[in-house]
Amino acid sequence: MKKLIFIACDTNKISKVKNIISKTSNNKLDIGYKFGLEFLYSKNGRNFISKIKRKKIFLDLKLNDIPATCSKALMSLKDIKNINYITLHANAGEETIKEVVKTAKKINSKLKILLVTVLTSISNSSIKKIGHTKSIKELVKKQALLAKACGCHGIVCAGTDLKSVKKIFKGEVVTPGIRLTGDSAGDQKRVIGPKEAFKNGSTALVMGRSIIKGNIKNNISRLIKELK
Numbered sequence: 001m002k003k004l005i006f007i008a009c010d011t012n013k014i015s016k017v018k019n020i021i022s023k024t025s026n027n028k029l030d031i032g033y034k035f036g037l038e039f040l041y042s043k044n045g046r047n048f049i050s051k052i053k054r055k056k057i058f059l060d061l062k063l064n065d066i067p068a069t070c071s072k073a074l075m076s077l078k079d080i081k082n083i084n085y086i087t088l089h090a091n092a093g094e095e096t097i098k099e100v101v102k103t104a105k106k107i108n109s110k111l112k113i114l115l116v117t118v119l120t121s122i123s124n125s126s127i128k129k130i131g132h133t134k135s136i137k138e139l140v141k142k143q144a145l146l147a148k149a150c151g152c153h154g155i156v157c158a159g160t161d162l163k164s165v166k167k168i169f170k171g172e173v174v175t176p177g178i179r180l181t182g183d184s185a186g187d188q189k190r191v192i193g194p195k196e197a198f199k200n201g202s203t204a205l206v207m208g209r210s211i212i213k214g215n216i217k218n219n220i221s222r223l224i225k226e227l228k
Contacts (some may be wrong), residue, residue, distance in 0.1 A: 002030040003198060005228055006058045006174070008208030009035050012042035021055070023216040028224050032084070034206055046145040050080045057083050058174075058206070059132030061118050064089035067099035074100060085174075087156060089116045090143040097150040112153035112172070117143040117165075118156045120177030123189040136190075137164055144169040159192025159200065166201035176206040180222050183210045195226055 002170045017039065024031050033055055038196045039045045040059070049057065059077070063086070069091060077083065088100050091142050097115065104111045116129065117140045124136055132139055140161045145168060147155045154172030157165055166175060177191045194205055211219045 001100060003194075004056070005028045005194075005223070006032045006034040006056070006204060007211055008060075008176075009033055009039055010208050010212070012038050013047070014042075014048050016043060017048065020212055020216065021052075024211065024220055026220060026224075027112035029227075030056075030221075032058055032204075033081070034058040034060050034208075036060045038202045039220070046080070048214065050082065052082060055082075056071060056085075058087075059083050060087050060206075061218040062087050062089045063100060064092045065096065067096045070096050071099045075107060076138045080106065083108070083111060085112050085114055085154075087116050088152075090146060094150060097146065097152065101151045109111055113202075114154045114156050114172070115143065115147035115150075115152045117155055117157045117161070118223040120188045120190050126189075134181045140165060141168060142150055147171070156206075158190040159197045159202070160190040162192075162197065162200035163204060172203045173201055174204045174206060175202040176208075178205045178207045178210065180210040180219065180226060193226065194223060198227070 007020060009020055011017060035049055063073060073219065088097060101113050103115050118136050127136055140157055141164055144155055146166045148169055154174060155169060155178060156174045158177050159175050162173065162175065175197045176196050177188045178197060179191045181193065197205055
């Protein structure tokens with residue numbers, strides 16, 4: 001089975017997304033594309049996403065609001081039939097998570113809800129400043145159990161949390177914060193390499209800067225080499 005890699009299209013320009021798609025298509029990896037709020041909010045971004053064919057589409061919304069608001073936000077996307085994954089933040093709570101999972105089933109039986117755990121840019125010191133008393137690993141475990149209880153198809157978690165999460169969660173596990181050897185971590189605090197992530201239980205990776213910065217085709221070749 002080919003490794004599933006979601007390329008993060010972190011831009012507000014359609015021309016850049018077209019370039020990313022053109023230069024990342026290959027037959028050695030299962031390539032999908034992740035779109036966040038930056039592109040969705042851009043002029044014509046939503047319309048462009050709706051017209052992408054034969055590619056897995058990951059809409060990274062990180063919904064985080066009261067049940068009714070999140071449900072209605074999801075309903076407003078029902079015309080975009082090609083979305084495969086949408087993210088919801090664990091901080092939204094049990095009632096919202098259950099409502100979003102319920103709504104997703106109504107609008108598209110193939111739509112998968114992924115629960116976002118602690119962001120890869122957050123460290124143990126910063127989690128304490130937010131007000132949490134548990135460590136990141138303990139908090140992510142609780143969030144994974146919440147995803148399981150609420151019927152989420154999968155979770156999004158850092159590579160550093162994979163081993164502990166895989167013991168309690170058997171659904172899809174998507175891992176961001178992936179860096180190729182020698183690449184800067186940037187603003188990410190909890191990063192991991194692609195081969196290690198798959199070895200530790202990831203079902204898919206999200207890769208942005210390590211792929212789309214610099215020579216995209218060369219970066220894809222580096223990724224394929226590292227995964228061997």
